[in-house]
Amino acid sequence: MLLNFFKQFFVIDDAEHESGNLHNFHVSALRILLSTSLLVASAFTLHSIFRIDGTDDAFMLSVVGAACSLVLITLLCTSKRFNRQSSFLLIVALAVTGVLFIRYSEHPNGIEFGVILLYSLPLLARLFYSFKVSLLFAFANTATLAMDLHVSEHLPFESGANALFSDLYAQLMVFTLLNFALPLAASRLIKTLQRSIHRLKELTNSVSHHSDLYEEIFEHTGTPTLLCDKRGVIIKLNQKALDLFPGVNPETIEGSKINDWISSISDSSNRFFWQSNVSECVLKSNTRNSLEVHRSSLTTHGHYVLHLQDVTHLRALTEKLENTQQTNSQLVHYDALTQLPNQQKFCNQVNHRIHNVSDYYTGAMFIIRISQFKLLNKQYGRDQANRVILNFSRTLQSRLSDKTISGRLRGVKFACFMPVGQTYLIQRNLRTLIKSVLPEQIRIGEDILNIDYQIGVAYYQNEGETAEELLERCEMALEYSTSAERIAFFDKQLETKLIQEHKLGLALGEAVKNKKIQLWLQPQVVSSGDIRSFEALSRWQLEDGTFISPIVFIKLAEELGLLPKLAENLLKQLVAVLEEWHAESIKTPIAFNLAGQELMNDVFFALLMSMTSERPWLSEMLELEITETSPVMTHPLIHKRLRALSQYGYSIAIDDFGTGQASLGQLIDIPASILKIDRRFVAPLPNDNRHLDIVKSTIQLARSLNMSVIAEGIETREQANLLIGLGCDTLQGYYFGKPSPISDWTKNNHEKAKQLRMVY
Template sequence: MLLNFLKQFFVIDDAEHESGDPKSFRISALRILLSASLLVVSAFTLHSTLLLDGTDSAYLVTASGIGCSLLLILLLASSRNFDRHASLILMATIAVSGVVLVGFSEQSSSLQLGVILLYSLPLLTRLFYRFKVSLFFSVANLITLAMSLHLSQSVGSAALTSTTFSGLYAQLLVFALFNVALPMAISRLIKTLQRSINRLKELAKSINHHSDLYEEIFEHTGTPTLLCDKRGVIIKLNQKALDLFPSVACEAIEGTKINDWIASISDSSNRFFWQSNVSECVLKSNTKNFLEVHRSSLTTHGHYVLHLQDITHLRALTEELENTQQTNSRLAHFDSLTRLPNHQNFCNQVNHRIHNVSDYYTGAMFIIRISQFKLLNKQYGRDQANRVILNFSRTLQSRLSDKTISGRLRGVKFACFMPVGQTYLIQRNLRTLIKSVLPEQIRIGDDVLNIDYQIGVAYYQNEGETAEELLERCEMALEYSTSAERIAFFDQQLEAKLIQEHKLGLALGEAIKNKQIQLWLQPQVVSSGDIRSFEALARWQLEDGTFVSPIVFIKLAEELGLLPKLAENLLKQLVAVLEEWHAESIKTPIAFNLAGQELMNDVFFALMMSMTSERPWLSEMLELEITETSPVMTNPLIHKRLRALSQYGYSIAIDDFGTGQASMGQLIDIPANILKIDRRFVAPLPDDKRHLDIVKSTVQLARSLNMSVIAEGIETREQANLLIGLGCDTLQGYYFGKPSPISEWTCNQHEKAKQLRMVY
């Protein structure tokens, strides 16, 4: 009781500390000083009263003590409301008392007391006023120091030997302590405390702001929300959550457990359902009200935020949907047109069959694809084409045994799985069986159509395969069916080949991306043996040092659509070399192969045109060889772009003439001025007369069209002399020079390219 009173009186209770008000600090310091002073003065007055000797000086001292005590009591009483006035009076009283004692007292003890009172003024004033006021009293005390030193000397050194101020250094030390060190230390402390208080106020304001913000977010989450601890005790809930429990106060829910209000129905044995991510529950007060509880963890406090979603209507819709799905289950598992099992249902039936049969069970899975169905669809329309599919499925089902499972995968693809004996494990016998069940003709109205198929077959021999794996193998085999051999069988070698091609395709994509495919040059010579030009050939060397055949990776790039990017990289590499040769006055052209797919690509064609416009000399140094075997070479867009390049001055050669698409037609549509005789016509020379006649006729045809002729694949002197005699303008082959890296022709400042040595 007394302790609380003292805390409140001296303003040192917790409430005053938390407020951080500077006025509270001043009042507290003032009351402490006044109380201490009152105790000292009261004790002095009481002591003086007891020792009264009847003299006037004794009565004067006692009266002064009583006056000072009354003044201190008055200042204590007014310290809360008039703290600044009270502190000012206290400081003035101390200052006046000090001055009187120093200036008018003749006793050394009074002199010492006066000096102490004056020296205490800088420290005491700093408690109530700014540092400048304290500094003023510190400077003023220089006068006090001087007077003290003067008076001490006048009294005599012998009398002052045992006193506190008996030495000059002692007085200087006391002066420095009371007037410099302590005021500055207290000033620093007060400044630090003020900054800390201001910082704490800012933090408290920020915390209150965030607390209000979180309260608002929690209240307006949009869903009923609870906050609970790990034991399931509800800490807080928002208004939407409270609305789920009508006529129940918030205080009645907070502090109780969730199990008192909500029960889990998804896992009735789980007493801690709120710790699950999602749990389906029901209100205990209304079992027809279903909730879905979604949990979010608060890692800082280890509490859970539970969002309650009312799913009563959703549950009713789900039940209705389940009834509808049961009604339409047949449509979900069967093709709507043919009523055959769809892909998923077909796989399920096959898997059920092969997982529930005895050992040594063998079967055959095959996919049937109706060829050229798009033409039928375009010619007869979609409805009639659907009749073809329907008639085919009915005919197929009628010819298959009851033990065969059949289904429609998608479009014009059908799948069948049939058990087979040892006889049909022979591919020839199984091929005959499959052909016997497939209808060769289908009637559409009055028309009878011949139907062609492509079929991929895979065997099942009780090795644990699934229907999905068998279908995938059938798809692999189907890709290798041809117009000549329409039924293709899957085997491990085919799978390995497909995997190898896939890996090679991935590696090719990376090689093109990283520009790892390089250009090699093979010389093309005239009859004298001098090099007339070069042919640029692409070479791809793997990390193990082996080379991939250009025939393989060029075809693969064409299938993967990578050919335009590959040609772009090689063309940039070649043009960079031609720029150096042009600067060195090396006037030897280089032929660059195009397969047709590149010229169909707008980006590549735009690159060629931009290079040509920036380098007018490029058409004289770069020859274009068109691979005539490419199917797209008959496209009118190719012909249009080749004519544009020809107008810019490019020489265009038809490569592999006589082996590709509509060779004679190409001579009309393509503005070519060079014919290249393929190596397959040159290799049998000079012994094969038939090939010799073909070469002669090709040379004569080129002469009649005013075209130059290049023969490639020359490997012997006899072949070279024969072709020179037939009138070939340019010769190319291993006999004259094998392809070599382009760096061999550019090293040593293009020394080899400048020399252009004779071949023989």
């Protein structure tokens, strides 16, 4: 108890050390000094009282000692609350005492005591104040040194030059040591401690941050996870792992052994099953709950991370499959989940069947792909998604005839081969038959899910065709199924088209890689005919001189995932031209088309933002046209990034307005300031009243939202005059100018661009 009291009083307990608080250090040092001084003053006072000889000097010494003791007690009581004031008063008291001893003491010891008191002031000043204050006291003590030397000359010391010489150097050494050496050393030590404490705080904050980060990662691994040591003692578990043990507190599990909760069934004799990479186990509290324990080693700490995967449902399916299979060869030829023939077995059965065509006129093979399975897998998890596949296969088999051969190819693809008569050679009839056998809904627990499909169909009509060839044709047809037309039929033209698209896709990849796709510009004018801006259009010319339509190769680039790289190449080419125009003071903006896939790409968006930060003027010269027909334009990430670009000053236009996914919704979600009327609404003007009403309402809508309007596809003077009269801000089309290579506008030191646009 007494030891703890002294630790707290002198602020030297562990908690105060770890806090690194400079105020606590000052309080501790001050209390130690004051307590020590109080002991000396008290001893001096008691000694003076007991040795009072009746003289005034003895009585005055007792009074001075008692007064000093009272002052020290007062400073000790106020040391924490008024730390700086108390330390200042202590230094002042020592200074006054030292001066008084030197001035009035007639004994050499008293003088030296006063000198030592004054010499101690720089060190004390450094403890409580800055090094500059300590240095000030040190230089002030040169007066003390001079006074001490002066007094020493008049005191009866040992005579002789050597004695005086030795005494002088002794005083200089003491002066230097106490006034400069010790304060400097203390200052160095304090600075080192302060830096160490600051660094320690930074390291502590960093460790705390990383600890919180690892805690969050551990808690959100997505699977039940345990952390244990090499002996199998559980150190920590996340919430998903705790859910496996209902009604049990984490404190009960942490510190216990894994064997207390989980037992191995793959190797029951192994008490250290959790040291294996993968082990099949059950919960001791519920042996029907099967688990797979996957181990990961932490080499730095020697601990294990155990991931517990619930495989109860899959184990039941596996056991059922194993019970129904008679030989190992059957396991090779049948799907483990659905028990349907796999692709090899399915092809063998179909090939065996088509060798005998006398039972039917012809046959039809079709591949079924469940469209939204990835979404189901993400929303419900793998086990529930497998249940969807299982329920679908059972429903499909129950609706198919006995003569139909069905199988599971891979993933969410199923294949069927059925004999059909003349009636079903008509595609409409076969389409109706296929729809009738496909379940429209599947139940998962209490949820009923609507199932969408994509289907590719191929007819068996010629002797010598194989199941493998039919499957390949079904795959080709499947690639051309859409959300609007989910059932696609194979024909020779489709095969030829796919081969051409494949070759074109390879050529497009090379063209993007070698930057063969170039930018052309088409002017956008105001009602007076002056060029307000340009639209950048991409053009791809093959080696034979033919041009590929942008509608074709842009769509192909989007399907092949080449669109972000293509847009990156074109953007760099366009920004290079804009830099030259900016240097020439050509203030003509150029609109750049984005289909949405580019903005979803992190690399392309980072490139656009870095270009913006390096060129603050770019947002004034570059306009962004968003293709409203792109399906990804409704994605929240697109809206977030467009809002960021708008805040950087970019003008954003909605292109092809009225032809896309959710036109009115786009006006709310996208921070657009320009609306482009698609050419399909402009082309029938001025004779088509219905299209005229649509254009009028679109312009009125834009006006109500404070948006500018650009009409594209203008080919006649009548169309131009009509749109100007309706209040259209900007006009674009062949009537005003066809697209031309960007080099036409940049050659001869941008002569053409300067002529058509005022240079500021």
